[in-house]
Amino acid sequence: MAAGAGRARRREAVMSTHIRKNAPAAAAGKPRLTTSAMIASIAAEGQRTKPAPFGHALVALARENERVLGMTADLGKYTDLHIFAQAFPERFHQMGMAEQLLFGAASGLASEGFMPFATTYAVFASRRAYDFIHQTIAEENRNVKIVCALPGLTSGYGPSHQAAEDLALFRAMPNMVVIDPCDAHEIEQVVPAMARHDGPAYMRLLRGQVPLVLDEYGYTFELGKAKLLRDGPDALVISSGLMTMRALEAADLLRKDKVEVAVLHVPTIKPLDEAAIVAAARKTGRPVIVAENHTVIGGLGEAVAATLLRAGVAPAAFHQIGLPDAFLDAGALPTLHDRYGISAEKVAGSIKAWSDGGAGGAA
Amino acid sequence: MPMSQLGHNIPIPERARNIRRNALRMGEVQGQGYIAQALGIADVLAVAYFHAMTYRPEEPEWEDRDRFLLSNGHYAIALYAALIEAGIIPDAEIETYGSDDSRLPMSGMASYTPGMEMSGGSLGLGLSIAVGKCLGLKRKGSDRRVYTLFSDGELDEGSVWEAIMSAGHFKLDNLIAVVDVNNQQADGPSTSVLGFEPLPQKLEAFGWFVRRVDGNDIAAVQAAFDAARAQAGSGRPSMIVADTLMGKGVPFLEAREKNHFIRVDAHEWQLALAALDEGKPS
Numbered sequence: 204m205a206a207g208a209g210r211a212r213r214r215e216a217v218m219s220t221h222i223r224k225n226a227p228a229a230a231a232g233k234p235r236l237t238t239s240a241m242i243a244s245i246a247a248e249g250q251r252t253k254p255a256p257f258g259h260a261l262v263a264l265a266r267e268n269e270r271v272l273g274m275t276a277d278l279g280k281y282t283d284l285h286i287f288a289q290a291f292p293e294r295f296h297q298m299g300m301a302e303q304l305l306f307g308a309a310s311g312l313a314s315e316g317f318m319p320f321a322t323t324y325a326v327f328a329s330r331r332a333y334d335f336i337h338q339t340i341a342e343e344n345r346n347v348k349i350v351c352a353l354p355g356l357t358s359g360y361g362p363s364h365q366a367a368e369d370l371a372l373f374r375a376m377p378n379m380v381v382i383d384p385c386d387a388h389e390i391e392q393v394v395p396a397m398a399r400h401d402g403p404a405y406m407r408l409l410r411g412q413v414p415l416v417l418d419e420y421g422y423t424f425e426l427g428k429a430k431l432l433r434d435g436p437d438a439l440v441i442s443s444g445l446m447t448m449r450a451l452e453a454a455d456l457l458r459k460d461k462v463e464v465a466v467l468h469v470p471t472i473k474p475l476d477e478a479a480i481v482a483a484a485r486k487t488g489r490p491v492i493v494a495e496n497h498t499v500i501g502g503l504g505e506a507v508a509a510t511l512l513r514a515g516v517a518p519a520a521f522h523q524i525g526l527p528d529a530f531l532d533a534g535a536l537p538t539l540h541d542r543y544g545i546s547a548e549k550v551a552g553s554i555k556a557w558s559d560g561g562a563g564g565a566a
Numbered sequence: 567m568p569m570s571q572l573g574h575n576i577p578i579p580e581r582a583r584n585i586r587r588n589a590l591r592m593g594e595v596q597g598q599g600y601i602a603q604a605l606g607i608a609d610v611l612a613v614a615y616f617h618a619m620t621y622r623p624e625e626p627e628w629e630d631r632d633r634f635l636l637s638n639g640h641y642a643i644a645l646y647a648a649l650i651e652a653g654i655i656p657d658a659e660i661e662t663y664g665s666d667d668s669r670l671p672m673s674g675m676a677s678y679t680p681g682m683e684m685s686g687g688s689l690g691l692g693l694s695i696a697v698g699k700c701l702g703l704k705r706k707g708s709d710r711r712v713y714t715l716f717s718d719g720e721l722d723e724g725s726v727w728e729a730i731m732s733a734g735h736f737k738l739d740n741l742i743a744v745v746d747v748n749n750q751q752a753d754g755p756s757t758s759v760l761g762f763e764p765l766p767q768k769l770e771a772f773g774w775f776v777r778r779v780d781g782n783d784i785a786a787v788q789a790a791f792d793a794a795r796a797q798a799g800s801g802r803p804s805m806i807v808a809d810t811l812m813g814k815g816v817p818f819l820e821a822r823e824k825n826h827f828i829r830v831d832a833h834e835w836q837l838a839l840a841a842l843d844e845g846k847p848s
Contacts, residue, residue: 296701299735301728304694308732311698314683315706319698335725338688339695343676 236535239359241281241324243536244412245445252412253387257350258286260394261320265291268398272312274298274321276305282322282352283410302332309347310339318346318398325351325366325407333372340403341378348397354383354407354444355496356526356543361533366407367526371501373405374473380404380426381472383444383496383503387413389470392424400426407444416448422468429476431483435463438558439489439518441480443469443503446494446524452547453554462558465489475506481514490520490557494550499525522557524550578784581651582612586815586842588647592663592670594835599664599672602812602825604644606748607715609782610808611648614713614744618791623653626680630710633699635684637692637716638746642674645682645715654681690723692716693743697729700738700803709798715744719751721762734773737801742794744806746781750826765807774805781808816841 246252265271265287273279273287277300288295296312298305302323309319328336328351340347351369358364373381380400384390390406390413397404420432432447433454440450447468454464467483469476484491484507491511493504504523511518526543540546544553589604614634615621621631636645646663649655655670662668669679673687684695696714703710720726733741747765749756757763766776775797777790787808794804813819816838822828830838 299728299732301725301732303690303725304697304728304732307691307694307725307729308698308701310684311695311700312702312705313698314695315699315702317702317705334688335691335694338685339691342685 236538238534239536241353241358241360241364242411243359245357245409245536246412246414251415253415254412255283255286255410256387256390256413257394257408257410258283260391261287262290264395264398265294268318270316270318271398272296272317272319274305274309274312274319276300276302276323276327278323278352281324281410282350282408284320284322287320302327303335306332306335306347306349307339310343310345313340313345313347314343318348320348320350322350322352322408324364325354325369326364328405329366329369329372336403337376341376344378344402346401347403349403349405350408351405352408352410354409356531356539356545357409357445357496357536359534359536359539362530365531367498367531368501369407370472370495370497370503374501374506378403379473382406382426382470383472384409384424384470385444385447385468386416388415388418388422389424393470396424396426409445414448416451417468424470427471427474427476429467429469429471429479431479432466432468433464435465437462437464437489438492438554439465439467439483439486440492440494440554441467441469441483441503441507442494443472444496446496446545446550449545449547449550450494453551456547456551457555460555462555464554464558469503472503472506475510477510477514480507480510481516484511484516484518488519490522491518492522492524492554492557494524494545496545497525498528499523500528520557522553524553576616578612578616578788581616582609582784583815583842584651585611585644585647587839588650588657588660589643590816590835590838590842591660592643592646593830595661595663595665596672597832598829599643599827600640601643601828601830602819602822603641603717603746603748604647605814605816605819606810606812607641607644607746607781607808608647608814609784610715610744610746610787610806610810611644613784613787613791615648615652617788618742618795619713620710621652621654626654630708632710633683633712634681635692635696635699635712635714636674636682637684637686637714637720638689639673639675639686641715641717641746642670642672642682642686645674646670646679649679649681652681655679689717689720690725693726693729693733696741696743697732697736697738700733700741701736703740704738709740711740711742711795713742713744715746717751718745718747718749718756718762719759721745721756721765722760730769730772730774733803738803739797739800741803742791742806743804744808746808746810748810748812750812752826769805769807773802775800775802776805776807778807778809781810782814815845
């Protein structure tokens with residue numbers, strides 16, 4: 204125990220040095236923020252939330268559809284699948300900490316007519332089990348739903364648990380539908396929509412106490428459809444996942460500065476709603492800013508850029524808000540979201556700078 | 567009696583010889599391929615398709631069939647040869663083997679070929695899929711079995727051991743796996759590339775019923791399949807460790823040292839077929 208405590212202290216010392224070096228403004232006078240590991244909620248203090256929306260939605264779906272199964276690789280509690288396992292213990296398969304087996308067996312169950320929802324963390328599905336998903340699920344076109352927690356930067360645990368490149372990897376996979384929902388309201392609707400789609404699908408999951416935002420916008424999820432949540436002449440933000448939440452918060456902040464921001468929410472990364480993206484970007488005079496909780500390589504940003512180039516649409520400017528091409532730091536999520544420019548305040552700063560024609564540069 | 571045998575009185579050794587002939591004829595189309603493996607595993611496939619398994623040739627996706635998963639996709643030439651002998655694929659398609667737009671690609675894929683239940687080729691996938699299918703069959707209350715063939719080289723893959731551990735854990739006594747131990751993989755003898763012996767003891771420690779047999783002794787292979795099928799209700803998955811001789815039945819191919827992927831000269835195909843006919847089915 205003593206040795207363990209010693210290691211922990213040394214880590215803390217390294218961490219604080221690191222923060223001082225990289226982000227001097229965050230250091231002095233503030234309470235020390237601790238590492239946001241796997242169970243941290245991304246909800247801001249005081250934000251409306253709903254508990255385990257995926258788990259409850261899957262239970263509701265399973266009541267309607269007897270083919271629905273739940274499977275996990277030792278991460279049931281951490282993907283909200285425990286809700287399903289409690290409701291339908293006989294329809295739940297615990298596969299152990301074996302992600303290759305999880306997805307291969309999911310393919311086998313799907314080939315026998317079942318509809319498995321297989322859960323793990325996004326890093327393990329996209330990185331460790333990629334070939335198994337590619338060959339046994341996507342190539343064989345099996346009706347497996349892959350639901351993965353900790354997408355992008357939603358853990359402060361370090362690169363082992365930060366799935367910065369999952370969208371790029373799954374976008375590149377033929378047959379795979381890729382969905383990056385924003386909040387609890389949307390996750391509840393994505394679950395039955397995935398079931399209605401006959402084929403493989405990947406959903407990035409926000410788990411635990413999940414923020415509730417889109418219900419206030421009269422929003423309905425439709426697979427393959429982007430939705431304009433608000434309009435404005437000064438900038439167009441095209442976003443997915445939790446970055447839509449951040450874009451909406453930033454838009455509220457900027458309204459006080461008389462900057463009116465449009466937000467186009469693109470929850471389905473593949474197939475991409477190219478028509479809606481082109482139509483929104485065609486409005487002249489406003490910069491296009493793509494915001495995603497993902498590396499700037501190969502995700503929504505580059506997908507939008509290619510879409511616009513193919514359509515011959517040249518917006519006033521094109522910017523990306525996303526994670527850098529780097530192994531991200533460990534630490535507290537608020538610190539890290541600030542550091543990498545994906546907190547609401549940082550997003551607002553970037554939009555403001557870019558909507559002013561670039562004066563002052565990016566925040 | 568398995569459905570496939572109704573109305574047939576062709577002895578298993580004759581079936582095995584026909585499978586070898588079909589494989590050689592496909593090999594001739596490409597002039598090369600995984601011929602030696604096909605000749606080596608022909609006896610096992612003959613027992614699987616003409617002794618052990620239940621299926622309907624005219625209805626490859628019949629719900630009450632036994633499933634067969636080919637994990638080592640490069641053995642497709644061998645499985646096609648068996649599927650042709652079983653009447654699931656027409657004999658006339660032999661000449662399309664490995665050609666553009668053929669239903670018989672060099673590596674087996676589920677969407678191309680009737681009777682091909684998975685896309686192999688990326689080695690180490692089959693047993694995981696088999697675990698899922700076994701769970702699915704039990705869930706449906708079906709008493710059908712899942713047979714899966716994989717190669718000794720695949721024992722290098724960690725995923726194979728994930729599946730082996732889970733099949734024991736889930737008590738999948740509807741699973742019958744066959745591992746082809748021909749001791750040859752891409753870079754050399756399997757036992758020296760990455761040793762896996764003592765294999766039966768390892769498998770038994772994982773809760774499996776194991777029979778190790780000479781995979782070219784048809785009577786022994788039949789007995790092993792029968793013993794494995796008798797495991798229904800035991801809670802134990804079965805593994806048949808089949809030691810096979812690559813090139814079996816064609817002496818000049820048996821003698822080749824590097825026979826993982828072989829080229830055969832044009833004039834040699836007829837020699838190979840003739841050699842096959844000379845060696846009377848035992």
